[in-house]
Amino acid sequence: DSVSQELGEKYGGIFEAHLQMLQDSRLRSELEEMIRQRHYSPEYAVSRTLRRYAQVFQRLESEYLAERANDIFDIEKRLLRHLLGRRREGISHLSSPVLVLAHNLTPSETVNLDRRFVRGFVTEIGGPGGHTAIVAEGLEIPAVVGTGLFLTEVSGGDQVIIDGDNGLVILQPDEETLARYHHEVEEIRTLAVRLESLRDLPAETADKVPLKLFGNIEFPYEVDHCIDRGADGVGLYRTEFLYLGSETEPTEEVHFQAYSQ
Structure with a gap:
């Protein structure tokens, strides 16, 4: 919630997805089975299960989706920190840029x-x-x-x-x-x-003909910045990021997920 309040719902949604994964019944069942039936420690069960999920993402051909593995490593790291009773890591001692x-x-x-x-x-x-x-x-x-x-x-x-x-x-x-x-x-x-x-002034020609200003974006999250700076919409959406690092053409589903953001 704090991320959504500070940066907006779009960015808070990243961490909402983390929470939804932790609430997933399949993940919870796997962890419970490892701890209760196999007698693994909670820390080992968390690492083994989440790293298996991360490996699935890392094997995906789409670089965009493969990078979601970093989110799973993030979840693993925070869970282990809580299980081990360690304080949150951070750069808290800074006093200069x-x-x-x-x-x-x-x-x-x-x-x-x-x-x-x-x-x-x-x-x-x-x-x-x-x-x-x-x-x-x-x-x-x-x-x-x-x-x-x-x-x-x-x-x-x-x-x-x-x-x-x-x-x-x-x-x-x-x-x-x-x-x-x-x-x-x-x-x-x-x-x-x-x-x-100039941001809040009307966009118009010298003879008062109204114009619409549209932004060029490369990633879905850039829409927020266009709106903040007074754009009326998106004029060009460069989607080559879906192809970078991928040996095959992105599927319709990959495109849909990107546009849905």
């Missing part, structure tokens, strides 16, 4: 990032259609996911640039690169202020 560089971030870890200090994040695995990327978009945190292995090349305190627009991560940038990006940031801020002042 940082960038988070990690092998992976689950959706729940992403939504709990302290936006006062976390200015962006990079992960070695993941994809643009995964729920971690979707949550980052909702939080408006710059992010680059699925870079491949890079953590061995960086240390705490290093200067790093995250260029979310172009999917670039620049380690130890030189002075010229820093100056260029500082200039770009100032231009973006200036433009954002100017556009904000």
Whole structure:
């Protein structure tokens, strides 16, 4: 509920789906059978069962659906934390702006990032259609996911640039690169202020002919941002993300699930 209140129903729905899975009668029966009949510990039963479900998603040809495995790992991690009596992991000690560089971030870890200090994040695995990327978009945190292995090349305190627009991560940038990006940031801020002042004005030509403004989107979750910025609808929906990483053409059902969002 707190996610829905802060980011909207679309993003809260990600975690509502997590809750629905935990309430699934089949999952509960499997866990109960492992614990009562096989005498497995609750922790082992949770890991074994949920990882089997995750493997099913990972084997799917659609990259969009395969990335749902990360949601199952997220559920497993949180259940184990409760079973073992461990406090929720987080970056709670921050007192100054940082960038988070990690092998992976689950959706729940992403939504709990302290936006006062976390200015962006990079992960070695993941994809643009995964729920971690979707949550980052909702939080408006710059992010680059699925870079491949890079953590061995960086240390705490290093200067790093995250260029979310172009999917670039620049380690130890030189002075010229820093100056260029500082200039770009100032231009973006200036433009954002100017556009904000125009958002609620009627869209019309100089001779008062009304116009409709439509946004271009690549992922379903971008609809919210179009609406927030005054768009009347979607003019172009680029659905190539359904094909990325898939060796076969996405089925009608895959398309339907994406459009339904």
